[in-house]
Amino acid sequence: MKRIKAVIAYDGSGFSGFQVQPNKRTVQAVLIQALGKMHKQTEFKVTASGRTDAKVHALGQVIHFDTWLAIPIARWPIAINSLLPADIRVLTAEEAADDFHARFSAAGKTYRYKWKISNIISPFTRNFCTHLPIKPDVEAMRRAARAFPGTHDFSSFCSANTPVIDKVRTVYQLELEDRGDEIHLVISGSGFLYNMVRIIAGTLLEIGMGIRSPEEAAKIIAAQDRDRAGKTAPPQGLYLEKVDYGS
Template sequence: MRNIRLTVAYDGTDFHGFQVQPQLRTVQGVLQEALRLITKEEALQIHGSGRTDAGVHAWGQVVNFVTRSRIPVEKWPVALNVRLPNDLVIREAFEEPLDFHARFSAKRKVYRYMIDRAPYPNVFQARYAYHVPYPLNPDRMREATAYFIGRHDFTSFCAAATPVEDKVRELYRIDFEEKDSFLSITFEGEGFLWNMVRILVGTLILVGRGRLSPDDMPAILEARDRTRAGFTAPAHGLTLWEVIYQ
């Protein structure tokens, strides 16, 4: 038996998220079907580093699967990409020890959120950037992020229906990059709660517009109340950028 790790990129627009759902087109479902065709192993299952919601993209999603196939590891991207749709691409493949798991072996994850601040949407980036045609103050937004770095209870910044009880997570960095009308915000942390990055972004946008103050962030964190934070930014601006292991 061999354990194969794949780095996967996809445009999430036309997928109903990552996880398999009956009668719906999902990343896991499409990829799993292609792998079963290649390996002839009907029971083959893939494991992802995490679930992405409908509309969320990935540049560095990681999956693994155990197989009896003898296909050389460097041939997996070629073998799969000719069978996959244009919005799903295998970027690279590695062979790992049998105890490697895409989710449980992950140490950190990196997400990137893209905002387009132009007066009118960029037709070539509309699927990947949230259009905010209002003035934003990046300095105020950066100031607000200082309160999120470190280990905190992020109950106020996750979906109210989040099933996990422990909502403490550690954020290592939040970086801003400006290029023309685009503002990208990169989040690196040990893990993220359901909608956490999108709610953080929605809150930061309100700070950038002057509707919240950077100094409001400690009270919002302390409240542990979803209604105290900002709106949930749309899915299409979010990309799972990288999953970090050893």
């Protein structure tokens, strides 16, 4: 048996999120089907760095699984991709240590949230960003963004119906990229609570729209109360960009 670590990308539009659910098309179910076929097992274990929600995309999700197949490591992406639907691809695969774990070994993650400024929602980007009719004040969003890096209790930025008790997380960096007709929020951290990036994005957008002041951001964090933060931003603008595993 050996453990394989693989980096995968998926267009989340056609998936009900990562995790297996009865009668739903999920990323995990599609991976289990492809890998199960290769291994002639109907039940096959595939572990990811974490879940993604329905319609959320991944540019660099990481998974691991164990295999007894003697496929040369360079052939793994081609082998799996030949059994996967076109909206999910294995980008790279490598042999990992026996104790490598896609979720527990992760040292940090980077997410990207994309807004596009456009009067009309383009048919080509409708599933790949959140459209805004008016450009928000990116400088105000940047001023507010300064409150996030560091170790905080992020209860204000966590979906209320979550069983997680410890809501302390460390945000390493939070940048806003002004690309003219697109604005990207790029956030990296030790780990993220359920809906955390989307609630941060929604709150920063309200600040950019002048509904709230940039100074409110620090107060919302300090309040540790979901009701104080902004709306959860829609899923189609969110990308899991990268998972880091230290050295």
